[in-house]
Amino acid sequence: MDKDDFGLRHLSMLSDFYELTMANGYFENGMDGQTAYFDMFFRKVPDGGGFVIAAGLQQIVEYLQNLSFTEDDIDFLRSKAIFSESFLEYLRDFEFKCDVWAVPEGTPVFPYEPLITVNGPVIQAQFIETMLLLIINHQSLIATKTNRIVRAASGRAVVEFGSRRAHGSDASLYGARAAFIGGAAATSCTLADQKFGIPAAGTMAHSWVQLFDSELEAFKTYARIYPKSCVLLVDTYNVMKSGIPNAIKTANEELLPKGFRLKGIRIDSGDLSYLSKQARKALDDAGLSDCKIMVSSSLDEDIIRELILQDSPIDSFGVGERLITAKSDPVFGGVYKLCAVEKDGHLLPRIKVSNNVEKITNPGFKKVFRLYSNDSRKALADVITLFDEAIDASEPYEIFDPLFPWKKSTLENFHAKELLVRIFDKGRLVYELPSMDEIRTHAASMADTLWPELKRFENPHQYYVSLSRKLWNLKDSLIREHSQK
């Protein structure tokens, strides 16, 4: 486990204020013993993509393990003069007691299926809403966006360069973490290397070049100090008139350690397709065919696809602001909804109805199965079921569109795997957090189970997320019940 100090930061008060007023309200109303079930899910894949990559679970675990309230917190809340002393006492002795199920990080996930399910005392299960959403929404957004960029780069390395444009220091650090899960090869963020072992990389800034009396002197000095990892930024003055000629001179400099090879050049402005071709030719002509070309400059998946379509001889991409802010679609709309309560020992499903049918929630305590073809090993569909259900893979299984249930299909010759794993058992961590490398490998191997049609950028195939017949019937009866009110 690559443990960072997220849990050691005291973030218990990073909660919407209404979580606290509701908690106090439940407490005051004698409902602190009430058990409630919540699902975290999303309704829309960012950028109209085919799938989302779940990320952020490790930080949620660390947050939950350290959830507590200090005397300062209690005093602050008391100063609001709306919280009862007995509630503040409850917070002072707070101990997290919920059950938590979650989809492991790196798993491709789809709209409407629970990524996290929490059950426990309603005060607790409700209170953690803000941080759960904030963490999953952020990291899943960046992992998903990065994966688009990595797919566009078709095997060339993508290095995350976004720290300076991230929305605060966490967005930089955990954005780098999520980008790695999504497939980035490295990051510019040193802290992400120190904390998570994500390789930190970088070249030089224009200021390095400007600080010397000449570009050539700047290059030679850098080559002398970093003979094994010398990547030169060639666009401070003029790429083809100055940067590339000086890079070639540096590569041929006799005073450098024997065996010195110029590892690469970076172009950070201008027409990257034209310049990369010109630079490649000049480098090849100078016998530097092993010198790599990296480009950067407000890149995203669209620009990278264009560059590759134009046969630009680019070896790696530094992608900054548009990755780290998910510029094209920066809101990941995960929500956290009540789905059941326990009353007198019975589990009572709850639904949120809406005139917008897509906003009607799936009631009850649920789980999710992913059905894989035994032949292709590809994922065929996900099925959301009630918690006491199983899927018998020895029989044909009918899936259907939950909104248009006459759209059906029958699956055969498949096997089913549960998607959510148990993370906390009544507040006790029962899940071994995987390492970053394990998460990244899991993400890559899970992505291999997706049909290529799901990975298209425009109008990808819509993956099937079905409900079990039993869950559909329950939902249908609750909707009818509410519409009769």
Next chain:
Amino acid sequence: MDKDDFGLRHLSMLSDFYELTMANGYFENGMDGQTAYFDMFFRKVPDGGGFVIAAGLQQIVEYLQNLSFTEDDIDFLRSKAIFSESFLEYLRDFEFKCDVWAVPEGTPVFPYEPLITVNGPVIQAQFIETMLLLIINHQSLIATKTNRIVRAASGRAVVEFGSRRAHGSDASLYGARAAFIGGAAATSCTLADQKFGIPAAGTMAHSWVQLFDSELEAFKTYARIYPKSCVLLVDTYNVMKSGIPNAIKTANEELLPKGFRLKGIRIDSGDLSYLSKQARKALDDAGLSDCKIMVSSSLDEDIIRELILQDSPIDSFGVGERLITAKSDPVFGGVYKLCAVEKDGHLLPRIKVSNNVEKITNPGFKKVFRLYSNDSRKALADVITLFDEAIDASEPYEIFDPLFPWKKSTLENFHAKELLVRIFDKGRLVYELPSMDEIRTHAASMADTLWPELKRFENPHQYYVSLSRKLWNLKDSLIREHSQK
């Protein structure tokens, strides 16, 4: 000063890796004594707006005051096998020694003018680039976006509700801080209240309503517990058929404390214009004309303007995801550029040339004056000058467009104020950090000095940022020098 613990977090390693490799390079090349000058500025106002509101200085101060390297940091860097032991020794004894000038938080600022100027040992002045940019870029983005939303709301309160969709926990906390500077009245983020005194506010979630056997019971319970601040969420089932009638019943409930008044209702979905009108009428008819109407649901400045244009009787807006991510334009492109070096006791200006004239930097150690009309007290123009210049307001002053210098104008009857203030003197803090309320008041009073034409949403007036004749001549000569190379 509202001190938070930002400086106490150890974020020294949140730096682009190339800052460290360059620092080691300067050190190894015997340039650790070299003094360099850097400017932080931006080139484009987000969303095509007329101005940016500078924010984030307090966190920069706290970061710089606590900049140091632990043994863990040193060990980590050593493990990279590219840093010299003497450089690591330098880091171990690191002491921040730079001069820093900055624009106070809340000040409206414009493209190309320095918001921060740093000078000192090049290793230090370069190293802090990542955090300086990250903090200013983030908070200025959110303050500026919020100010657009607040302007659209035309005097109605805007409450920042974005935590759950923020890009990590810092984006929530410091986003709430920046939103307050930009004019938000309150935040949903409890931590922002605890740390910065920004009023935390909130109503209830749908889950509160769902958890009770009926909406009416949920409302009455809430009213009983929070008789003085009872705002009811009325859209869990159906606003006009259920939510509003139950809110009215609650307002008239006899068992509540004497003098109970329903403070407000919140509508979180549906046609907010239609529903707010219907709700207003129903509430007024029930004698509840003092009951306020709050709306939320993916709001931004455009939707709010439409709602107001349609005379929607809305008293306040809860604005979440589109504010906290600055969805319409989530990248604030502040940069940090070398502008001068000291050599043999002389200050040598440095320029970054580019085929794109807008990307050519302003050379030299500079300051910025804002010129105000003595009659209207409005800001007329900013002038960037070299550091040893003054502006004599007793004489007519000619300003011009730095890109098209034949576009000129002569100002008379004005007074000039310097925009940047000294924050650190050779690493010693010499600036008294204002309180959040002082910053917010400063922002509001500075905004009053801007012509209304600058505050338009579409095609605002372009504010004049001129160069002094001396600076323009210097820039021109450096460009000519470079183009002759």
